[in-house]
Amino acid sequence: MKSWKLVFALAVSTLLTAFSPVLATEAKKPNIIYIVSDDQGWKDVGFHGSDILTPNIDALAKGGARLEEFYAQPFCTPTRAALMTGRYPFRYGLQTVVIASSHTYGLATDEWLLPQALKDAGYETAIIGKWHLGQGDRKYWPRQRGFDYQYGPLIGEIDYFTHEQHHVLDWFRNNQPVREKGYSTLLLGDDAVRLIEKHDVAKPLYLYLAFNAPHTPYQAPQDYLDRFKNIAEPSRRAYAAMISAMDDQIGRVVEALDKKNMRDNTLIVFQSDNGGTANPMFAGEGDMSKIKIPVSNGPLRDGKGTLYEGGTRVIALANWPGHIKPGVTVDEMIHVVDMYPTLAGLAGASLAKTKPLDGLDVWGTISEGKASPRKEIIYNIEPFRAGVREGDWKLIWRTPLPQSVELFNIAKDPYEKTNLAAENPDKVAQLQKRANELAAVQVQPLWLATEFGALKKRMGLPPAFPDMDTLSGGEAAP
Numbered sequence: 001m002k003s004w005k006l007v008f009a010l011a012v013s014t015l016l017t018a019f020s021p022v023l024a025t026e027a028k029k030p031n032i033i034y035i036v037s038d039d040q041g042w043k044d045v046g047f048h049g050s051d052i053l054t055p056n057i058d059a060l061a062k063g064g065a066r067l068e069e070f071y072a073q074p075f076c077t078p079t080r081a082a083l084m085t086g087r088y089p090f091r092y093g094l095q096t097v098v099i100a101s102s103h104t105y106g107l108a109t110d111e112w113l114l115p116q117a118l119k120d121a122g123y124e125t126a127i128i129g130k131w132h133l134g135q136g137d138r139k140y141w142p143r144q145r146g147f148d149y150q151y152g153p154l155i156g157e158i159d160y161f162t163h164e165q166h167h168v169l170d171w172f173r174n175n176q177p178v179r180e181k182g183y184s185t186l187l188l189g190d191d192a193v194r195l196i197e198k199h200d201v202a203k204p205l206y207l208y209l210a211f212n213a214p215h216t217p218y219q220a221p222q223d224y225l226d227r228f229k230n231i232a233e234p235s236r237r238a239y240a241a242m243i244s245a246m247d248d249q250i251g252r253v254v255e256a257l258d259k260k261n262m263r264d265n266t267l268i269v270f271q272s273d274n275g276g277t278a279n280p281m282f283a284g285e286g287d288m289s290k291i292k293i294p295v296s297n298g299p300l301r302d303g304k305g306t307l308y309e310g311g312t313r314v315i316a317l318a319n320w321p322g323h324i325k326p327g328v329t330v331d332e333m334i335h336v337v338d339m340y341p342t343l344a345g346l347a348g349a350s351l352a353k354t355k356p357l358d359g360l361d362v363w364g365t366i367s368e369g370k371a372s373p374r375k376e377i378i379y380n381i382e383p384f385r386a387g388v389r390e391g392d393w394k395l396i397w398r399t400p401l402p403q404s405v406e407l408f409n410i411a412k413d414p415y416e417k418t419n420l421a422a423e424n425p426d427k428v429a430q431l432q433k434r435a436n437e438l439a440a441v442q443v444q445p446l447w448l449a450t451e452f453g454a455l456k457k458r459m460g461l462p463p464a465f466p467d468m469d470t471l472s473g474g475e476a477a478p
Contacts, residue, residue, distance in 0.1 A: 029122070029204040029347055030320065031266040033253065034083075034339075036208075037246060037315070038076065038130060038156065038215040041276025043298030044243060045315050050296070052228075052240045056251030057317070060268060064319030065328040065366055071335045071377050072274050074304060074311040075282075076156070077132050078380070079273045079336055080210075084113045084133065084145075086340025086359035090381040090438065096445035099132060101155055101165055101285070105446045106134015107145070112353040114340050115146030118206045121349035124148055124199065128192050129210030130156030135170075143175050147208075150174055151191045153184075156212045157284050160184045160219040160242075165285075183221050185213045185242065189249025196256040204347070205262075209253065214242035216277075216284040218294065221245070236294035264321050267346065269339065271316040278303025278310060301416040307379045307387035307396045308416055318366050330365060332372035333389075338362045376434075381442050386435035393424075395431035407431075 044050050046058040047066065072079040077098040078089040084107065089095040092108045099106065107113075115125040126149040127142045134140025135154040142150040153163065153170040160183055163171035171178050180187070192209050199205050218234075220241035227244055231237040250270070257263040276295035280288040282305035297303050300310035316334075318324055337359035344351055345361050358378070364370040377394075379387025385398045392411040398404040407421040407428055421428050 028265070030323075031205040031207075031257075031262055032118070032123075032343055032347070033205075033207045033209060033257070033266060033268045034343075035250060035253075035268065035270045036080075036083075036129070036210045037243075037270075037272045038210075038212050039274065039277050039295070039304060040214055040243065040272040040315060041295040041297045041303070042272075042300050042310065042313060042315055043296040044214075044239075044276060048298060048315070051231075052243050054243060054247040056247045056254065057270060060250075060254070060270060060319040061317045063321070063326045064268075064317055064324045065330050067271075067316035067318060067330050067334055067366070069331055069333050070271060070314055070316035071312050071333070071379070072271065072314045073336070074274055074306055074380060076130075076215075076273050080131075080133055081107050082335075082337045083339055084115075085111045085354075086114070086337050086357040087111070087355060088337060088358045088378050088381070090378075090442040090445075091355075091358075093443040093446040093449075094133075095380055095442070096382050096447045099134060099155070099447070101135070101157075101168075103447070103450050104136030105450060106137060106140025109139055109145075111355065113145050114343065115142075115206065115208070117146075117340075117344050117349040117351070117353070118347055119146050119148070120353075121344075121347045123204045123206045123347065123349075125206045125208075126150070126195055127208045127210065128152055128195065129188050129208070130212045131210070132156050138175065141175060149195070152188055152210070153212060156210075157215060157286075158184065158212060159217060160212075183245070185211060185245045185249060186221075189252050192249070192253050193256045196253065196260055196262065199260065199262070201260065201262060205266075206347075211246050211249075213246045214239050216288070216291075217286055218242065218291070233292060233294065235292050239294035267318065267320040267323070267343075269316070269318050271336070272314040275300065275303045275306075275309075275311040275314060277305075279305060281305070299415050307385065309410070309414060312379050312387070320367075324367050325369075328369065330369070332362075332365050333374045333377055334362050334365065334372060335359070335374060335377055338374065342366070378438065381435065381438045382445060383439075383442075383448070386439065388431045388435050388438075390431060390434070393427055393431065395421075395428060395435065397432060397435055405432075 046054040047061045081089045081094045119125045125147045127147045129152040131154045151173045158165050158170050218238035220238050224241035224245050228237045228240045276297050277283045297310035302308040302310040341359045341361045342363050360373045365372045377389040388395050392409050394408045396406040405421045406419045408416045
């Protein structure tokens, strides 16, 4: 009997030894809190020298890594799609503008999204906040795309108090409309804190916390407006108050993680979805005729909607105690598509179900200061323009006649003041060749196709009239 017990004990010991690396890996899967602000200007954060106080965001930056060459797409929907897929939006038709409230298309359902990959890897997945990747058909909604839990707006350009857009409610919990009182930023913070408090720590958590702040309309509770009495201009005052409210909620989320003893095993990423609004045309669907744009991208050129740095280089940071050195500044190219394989790698999630990724694993760059594996940035590919960077050289090519070609050396001229195209025709030709290669495989922009189709219908044009894909030269949407 004793020998049997000894054999059994040895067998159990052998099995535990064999599986201990696997068990250790499972135990070390980090919680991931991915926070996105909406239309926040590059300078409009404390650690970039703003007069808008953001102590909680600043603390995360000070305790982690500032990602100073982090790129997104020039608009909201494309950036969120790039994050969810790890692929550039021109590959599935979401490269142009955003999904309007009247549009019925969404992020293609044959794309395997980040929450789906993380859920397969054992994560609890939640989205609290703005989605904007398809609202017209339920198959595009977050609960159908890998999220266990959903709360907030599906589109996101809402009145902060009524939660409506064009007098239509855009506020949901788990696919069901919810009418409730409260300022949307505070409600999202409350819900995120509750989720963390109730979370079973035996399971890793992926929380995508996507604030609609500080997107238009510029609205804030009076107590937050009172914090900025020194700002006389009404829209700038409201904008500052909106950012301050968001910063407070981020602080509450970090505090909740501390109380739950989750903080040391939690990676927090923060970014803006695109550059801040510089042109009223890109501010949103509301009337901006009497509103002064309050946003600042600092020295970066232009803003949201453009391919310049002000439209695409965004505020970003990463913080994970014990895994990312505090106070680090990363001046290496990272694109939002890189976050899919990077987070999947940390989570032990399989990439087998994804289409070919544009993203690269940049964890070594963020955590160890290694050179970025990324040598190219595709700012965007559309039928009428392209933005491509290889190394230090960046091309912006507008193709409608008369065409415009701009070439910048971003290392020497990060504010894009000097067009070097005339002096470097070979470099221009090289980058145009690359842009054409990508344009040849782009899916037609769904926004243009939808608007063009509506225009044909309004004008009573015959079905034989050319479709958008014929005019653009791109592939038809799937």
